[in-house]
Amino acid sequence: MSDIELLPKQGQVAKKSQPELVEELTTLNLGPTHPATHGIFQNILQMDGEKIISSEQTIGYIHRAFEKIAERRPFYQITTLTDRMNYCSSPINNFGWHMTVEKLLGIEVPKRAQYIRVIMMELARIADHIVCNGILGVDTGAFSGFLYLMQKREEIYEIYEEMCGARLTTNMGRIGGMERDLSSTAIKKIHEFIKTFPPVLKEFEELFNRNRIFMDRTINVGAISAEKALAYGFTGPNLRAAGVDYDVRVMNPYSSYEDFEFDIPIGQHGDTYDRYMVRGEEMWQSLRIIEQAINNLPEGPYYADAPEYYLPPKDDVYSKMEALIYHFKIVMGEIDAPAGEVYHSVEGGNGELGFYLISDGGRAPYRLHFRRPCFIYYQAFPEMIKGLTISDAIIIMSSLNVIAGELDA
């Protein structure tokens, strides 16, 4: 069939050698810096009028060689690299990396630190989904919902700020626990967020969920079956929208996720509307988890007893010899990790975020590979947009939540 050109003039089958029978196609560059792609990646679309015949993806515009850089860095300095992958939900990346190293070192993190991590990770998930669903609204033509939710993301960022001082690239937590305990301000802000977020999210959902225009734009657009989604390596909300209830938090619980009660929302058709709805419901579930975690926050230390890897308190550094030595050794990255091979995955904003770490007993990883969910499922995009219009392609891309930082690493 390959010698037959697509979309021949009516009534005739056009061969490649008969270009006069084929209607004129347009090549359109969507990206690399198109505002609607929400990131730097290019799609070269072959268009017949409004219809997309085929497309070719080019990625790698912000590739920063994290895997190579990581091979020369001490373990604790790699956290800042993970920030810059999915920058909509940095804490998940940070903690995912910390947990990988803790698994390698065999450090048992205290319950309190695990709960704080869960709170932060779920806040990050909400922030991630706020952006994705808000942007989906913008791309379908409704800006107000996005602005309305952004205000709540601001509050999440304030909680991050209280927790670690940073907002976007958080570098939160340390190997072995958290760098500081939840402050009373942070606890107050989290309680406030739990109280004030539901009405806002409800109003946002009222704007979109049963909105005729929004439904017409999204239902049956970019649908992908469960089999296809699995074959293309989908994970996270995009896979769940197709009807597969795979969630790393439930299947391989980490950081005490088994203590919390929450549901995994799943969709039926795997279309844009289902992806939107799954993300919306996940925000409610994340809120449930945060509520349970903050109300049952265990007492105790917020970092593990791992003096070789966790920075000693500053007072001790000034007054105790041993603490000073550890401080110096950790900061200079002179701690050797045991040799080993670890794969650890967490449920990132977009799906299974995996860290494959090989240590040869040195100060830096011998090899570190990130399993980046975006990178893997974005390759299904050409198939999903085939035969649709360019406006559909835009909303499919936003509903897939392709984050350029994670795509390129």
Next chain:
Amino acid sequence: MLTNKEVAEHIAEKFEGKVGDFEQPYGLLTFYTLRENIIPLLQYLKEHPTYKIDFLTDITGVHYPENTGKEFVVVYHLHSLINNFRVRIKVALSKDDLHIPTASELYPCANWMERETYDFFGIIFDGHPNLIRILNIEEMDYFPMRKEYPLEDATRRDKIDALFGR
């Protein structure tokens, strides 16, 4: 629940002489196979009626320049979503013959993973539909994740390995 032991014994029996070096670092079943057997093995695991190890999590490469004859290792991470069972399969390749059959017919998602592995290590996946660089520019004439390409400028004298890590 599947156990590592059960699966390992079954695979060792089924693919006798073709798989080896079974271990379980941090609880994940890991073994080596040869490149001729990787696709039949992946297919067998995928179509096995009870194991159903049918989700390809990741493909990546590792470079061990000191292992003469086995300089490169291609690592497959597989996952059975039904049994919640993960397995890691490795294939060692010699640097003079960096060819391995593609898994992209079995798993469409392997397409970009293999392109990435090619891009960074120069491992050639035979039968791949579009084996070109993916993250780096196409004009690049080396494979950056190989160990012989140091991250730091080799002419620098102010950073000594003995003091500043690897």
